[in-house]
Amino acid sequence: MNYLIFNTSAENLKAVIYGMDDNEPKPIAVDADGLFLFSPLSEITVTANNLDIRSLSSARDSVVVTANNLDIRDLSGTQDSVQLYNLGFVEESLSTTAPSGTSFLLTKDISAYRENSYFIRNTGSSTITVTLQIAPVDSNAYYVDHSTAQGVTAGNNNITSVTVAMKYARLRVVASSNTNVEIYYNGRA
Structure with a gap:
């Protein structure tokens, strides 16, 4: 006996591909050109320069973009909608000894962020x-006090924030003797 296990007629050769969804097999879909259709719930990461994509439809498309220097066409309220996810939050910290006298600590270029704050803990x-x-500009001659001077006793904290648009910020710390401090800067775009 000879059992034929291969179909020799090419027009009758077809395959179905399945994927598992909660332990249930589901067929993989393709479009009219035979290209895979990805679920709107899938997330596809794309890295590109000069990204050019087809017109998007809110009925079937969702795009999350994380980028530096994103340059896109003007958006239209009738055609486009934008949701902000990550607002570019940054933080930096410094643990140091503030020397006796006046010192300037944690100087930051804050121009990329609309919300800027400093937290200082006196651990001395x-x-x-x-x-x-x-x-x-980052020059001693241009710095002005943006807050009133605040006394921070040993073991206590102080929080202050920038409330006007400016390029640089720093903390002026005056100590009567060498004192340990922890400083945290937070910025959000």
């Missing part, structure tokens, strides 16, 4: 005085 044994300063 003497009181310090903290003032937030801002400037359009």
